Amino acid sequence: MTRRTRTQGPVIRREAQVQQTTTDQRLLAGKGDTGWVHTDPWRVMRIQAEFVEGFGTLAELGPAVGVFGSARTNKGTPIWQAGVEIGRALAQAGFAAITGGGPGIMEAVNKGAAQAGGVSVGLGIELPFEQSLNKHVTLGINFRYFFARKVMFLKYSRGFVVMPGGFGTLDEMFEALTLVQTRKVTSFPIVLFGTEFWTPLLGWIRETVLAEDYVSEADLDLLTVTDSVDEVIRAVTQTPGRTAGT
Template identity: 70%
Template sequence: MTKKKARQQQGPVLRRRDQVQSTTTDQRLLQSRGATDWVHADPWRVMRIQAEFVEGFGTLAELGPAVSVFGSARTSSDSPYFRAAQQLGKALVEAGYAVITGGGPGIMEAANKGAVQADGVSVGLGIELPFEERLNKYVTLGINFRYFFVRKVMFLKYAQGFVVMPGGFGTFDELFEALTLVQTKKVTQFPIILFGRDYWQGLLDWLEKSVEADGYIGDLDRGLLHLTDDVDEAVAIVREHAAKVSRAEKAAAAEKERAERNAAEKGD
């Protein structure tokens, strides 16, 4: 009878007595037999989530200035909003921005189409859904995600602003997530533009007459939203915010330089 080892070192883990295992980590890794339920377990999902973050960060890290455009996948190509989204995608590229959408049809396809027509970077961040939905043909840089929350991080992390066209629950979700992050200062200097006065005015009225009136938000919170029907105005708002951020960063850098110079002079 083989005597069981009294001590076993497995990477950073030390095992003694009855905790010693009879096989090595490599043996268990290379063994092809056994149950496969583990691929659906939470620890394995954590690895998939991590992989999606790594893939997204690696793909978009060098994207440069970008704007996320949201809106309904159900918008038909003969809709005025489809045409406006296409014009918006083109105008954003001409202003020096990449265009990020959810990569689907409708408003998303229109914005991606406009970006491609202007020879810009047209990003599509797709999502796995019960019904098959491929990235639209105007996406030049696309990633498909399993998890909504990973996808949302990519929309926010790599954009300098949101333009929100008419849409349904998914559009509302993205809108209010962005609003919450700006309100709580998790992200700063992030313009949120509602495109389509007829569509969004009712929401703004409700926020003022019900939500703000009952004290659930303040008047400054409503000011986080910009309402327009004009593509050029939407692009101008994004550019004005970018210029404001640039001025603030330069002022902060100058103040830091002055403080360091004063400290050095006092040290002398």
């Protein structure tokens, strides 16, 4: 018995998997079901488009530093003001500041960078609730996919500053740290700003995770922890992974 077989590019279909029409027929059909627009193969094209747009927009950006932090931080608070100072200091040091482009600490950093005449980058993300790029972004891109956005942060930042934040901030910090630890990317500095905020987490990592040999002492040396804006700039522009003040 001959098995029904059809080859579609790299895909082989047999028996019940054989489609009744060819790809060309579906492409050239003047009318028909538009549901295909929402299927996974079409999403690949959208994903590709996001990478093309991101690479094309940021290719000439020059040296840049990514800054992560909470969207919930209120304006005028000490940590918000520190974000402004970090953005300003990065611009004065010749670096573009890249944030998620949202409110809170992200807006503070973008504001500082823009006021200092630097490039203030916002990499926005589509969320269930409305959130647009803040007004201090001078170069912005909105993404549908978190992973495409993360690639842009990693590709175009030569270091990261992580300010206090929630799950999103922690996700970004640990992903960057994991990629450096596993040498999937060239090592770059990761600075945690705010010793009071980060000390309990680092204590747990040292007393539990390190104590049970899930990480090494060298892994912890990848992080710099500081309350000094000047130390942030020194860390991200010079030596990765060192203790503040050394």
